[in-house]
Amino acid sequence: MKLSVTSLGAALALLAVAACGSSGGGSSSASTLVVGMFNPFSGPDAAFGPEMNGGCVPAIRLINADGGVLGHHMSCVQEDTRGDPADAVPAAEKMMATETSLVGVLGPSSDEALATVPLLNTGHVPMFVDTGQAAFDHTTAAYFWRITPADDVKGYAMALWAHKAGYTRGAAVFGNDAGAQSDVPTLVRAFTKLGGTIVYNKPLALDQSSYRSEVESILATHPQVIFTEVDPQTGATFLSELQQLHGLLPVIGTEVSLQAPWLKAVNTAIGASSMATYFEGMQPYAPPSGPAWQTYNEALLASGSQVPKPSQWSSDPYSMTYYDGVNVMALAMLAAKSTSPAVFNKDVMKVTEPGPGKTVVTSYAAGKAALAAGKQIQYVGAGGPIVFNHWHNSTGAFEAARYVNGKNVVLVGSVSAAQIAALSR
């Protein structure tokens, strides 16, 4: 009897080891692998979450339709950070403790990245972040991957676009928050290098009841163009006072100003026709064309039951990069033959970096087939090629977009990654 109890104990121990092994190795368990959408779904930045959902759901849809990853299906799970580190830290801890099949996250955003990236990195959770904070330009966090360009890269793009338009005198009107201020040093350096002069550069205190004195000070320096990144309420107050007091000037904003809350606030304040005439925004360039985008868009439009009004994300560069992030994770798992994040994380580079003899794939299905055939792959996503540097940052091109009819954003030009690289040297 004693022997059988010992045998039973040994058998249970073996089963436990086998269970642990299967969740890490991905060989026998058919549990659903979870991708956490770790972003604000409520609070002031509640618009971020649905944008992420618009990228995650179509990727999962295609992966599952192709038989999943190493026998596992995948799912996107909403992890609401509320856009606040105080809520995001416990949310991350809860997620890591309760989601036993978590293979990675999309996010965190700038709202909570500084507080949660170290936590997720220690927990060996691969994260395809959407924060642009310059603090991560030289991060050593092994599980950190940034497909979207860092905030400070926007400074180069804005300067190049203004230079292309022939402007030589610019005013830097950025909010006094860390995110906006990180654009400024690169903007000043780049614009000066291109022969321009930043005639006004003072941080703007956010959400004040008026900016009339600031408007007067700016206009006294005679700028030809205003570079800006401020929150919607500040943007509405500042630009409406500029318009009321002296008339608008050309304005070059960032991707913040190409999002729905900014449009709603500022459009009412200055009018749709002024928005169309004076305003342009720079955002990461992800052209809505090409085979990878077509695959993404078809899957997105077919995801109406899980993605409300899916077409709104068709040309959204952030949704595209979230889609790409999920595909990269899934392909890395295939390349590593493991669903364990600690194992497949190092294969993220392997499936994205270019190289001689590599097969370029533009979808998960094509990547899976190529890997099964023993080929090495370079995944080129809906958002374009992904080339991570030593610090796991990938910087692409930027596009200049403009509003038409007070609601739609249209592409008016672009700045290439090569131009940015040349200017940043």
Place this chain on the structure above:
Amino acid sequence: MNTLVPAIGFGIVTASILAVAGVGFTLQFGVTNILNLAYGDIMTAAAFVAYLVTSAGLSVWLALVAGAAFGSAFSVLLNRCIYAPFVRRGTRLFGMIIVTIAVSLIVQNGLLATFGANFFSLQMPRPSSVHIAGMVFTTVQLAIIGIAVAAMLLIHLLLRYTKLGKAMRATATDPELARNCGIATDRVIDIAWAISGALCGLAGVILVLNVTAFTDVTGSEFLIPIVAVAVLGGIGQPYGAMLGALVIGITSEVAAAVFNPEYKDVVAFVILVIVLLARPQGILSEVATRKEVAA
């Protein structure tokens, strides 16, 4: 110098909004002895009422009246249903502050749940610019200044030349003595909530007229300058709040024009600290010290 004169003009606009809000806030405290930190959120709620009125195609003037009426009614109900029962049970000043913070959170989250996390603007014709003595104003800003002057004049007439005003001043100075002199202090307090609530609602609407776009937290973000105005003038002193509004409004705009916009609030609050070091009771306060002792 080129920017100084316009900055003073802009300061007058900011001071006008602060004066309406600050006088309401300080009147409320002076008469009722409740430091209502939900004041900013009631301003926002009134702004949403104005938003609904203009969205229905009605005039912005009607929206101003609706906002003030809402602020008045809401404040009276707030006092009767929530604050007064706590006061009757002997909740002291600090406890009441916690209650007002709770109300602030309830109102703020109620607005968020009702209207969503979005930006809103009052529907109205685009204003034109007017140049006066080297200063530039829009027609909306001139209207805001006019509204503030009218409101301050009415408050002055009410406090100085009516029986009700005298009763309010008496209740503010010593409620027990006022009651013993035959003043119906409960009724006076109700009227004080109604008047200060109307000023609160009016301030909420003129604030969002000025900032163009607002959210569920716009009013609460404006609470710190309002409190500063009240403290600078001498808490409980309507005339002090008017003076405090001018000081804070003009110095913050001049600081933005002459120094760095980032120091806008810093300069205003440095002046507040310096004034309070010289006159801890505020510029015009006679009763604040007595109230502190009583509390």
